[in-house]
Amino acid sequence: MTRRASIATTLRAAGCVFAEDEARLLLEAANHPDELNRMVDQRLSGQPLEHIVGWANFCGKRMSVGPGVFVPRRRTEFLVREAAMIAKPGAVVVDLCCGSGAIGAALNDLLGSCELHAADIDPVAVQCARRNVEPRGGTVHHGDLYGALPRELRGKVDILLANAPYVPTESIGMMPPEARLHEPRLALDGGADGLEVQRRIALGAAQWLGPGGSVVMETSGQQALETARILGEAGFIAKVASDEELEATVVIGSRIRE
Incomplete structure (x- = not known):
């Protein structure tokens, strides 16, 4: 053998x-x-394979990951594809709750180039994201959601990517051991109903997006209508998109041009 x-x-x-x-x-x-x-x-x-070998295959590219960092899921490739359909080369892109930075990095690759900013509250994730984002000319910021971003981006963002944690707190114990034991709880726990971080993102989005800008937010099939309602209440025209094969759901919030 x-x-x-x-x-x-x-x-x-x-x-x-x-x-x-x-x-x-x-x-x-x-x-x-x-x-x-x-x-x-x-x-x-039980450690995730991606943490052991140091990378994850995401959108056809090897994205750096490591212990203590959320592993990008294949279903999230759908979020990238949906964003790529509305973004233009050179767009100002912000990847909030960026984890490894794989989402923003993959969108940059699909567009050919963009002005990429990524942010996360977890310093371990920030260090990992820099390995994926900085070689593509982007910048990674450390801090809590919009508080991490440079003020000069306010009102200029074209695409806001958000794969915020959306697992309800009580459901984390039912997740596979690879996730609940080896990935940071910050990247999983979305609060009592799973939507607390999404609400915070929605409330601040309009201040950071430019005219015609969009939020592209991953959620679950069960939460999609509520996620859409949250974006609607924040002043966006929201639509749900899904991919049955990937079991992926995103909600796109579009800002009306002023």
Whole structure:
């Protein structure tokens, strides 16, 4: 049995659905046998593969991630695609609650270029986001939502990306162990109904968006109508978009041109 086959067998026995692919990635990431053994042990202990190898595949690109950072989900690629349909090259883009910064970085790549700003309250996420955003010419800011942004952006943002935490507090315990044990609670916990951070984003958005600017916000299928109502009450024309294959839902809030 080859080393790859042996690792795959071990991972499969531990419940890894994509054991063969994971074995290949671990072998590619390890620089020597001792490191490989350590990585396999980490995976067997339940750590996310992306944290172990140091990157996540997102929108066809390797985005840097690491321990203590939210791993970008494949469903969030839908948010990027929806934003790309309304953004123009050179747009001023802000990625709030940016985590690894993968969302803004991926949108920048799809547009060819943009003026990219990302922000997060978690210093660990900020350090990770800089590895994805700064090579693309963007800037990462540390702070709480709009409080992190430079004042000169006020009224000039074209696209506001928001994959804010939207899991209700009481539901976090039902999440897969990889998420609830290894990702920061700040990136998961959306408060009692899951929508507390979304409300804060919606309330401040109009002050930062320019005429014709839009908010593109990820949510769940169950919460979509309430997310749309929140944006509507904040003065936006809101519409829900979804992708059944990705099980993805976003709400787009458009600001009427003045």
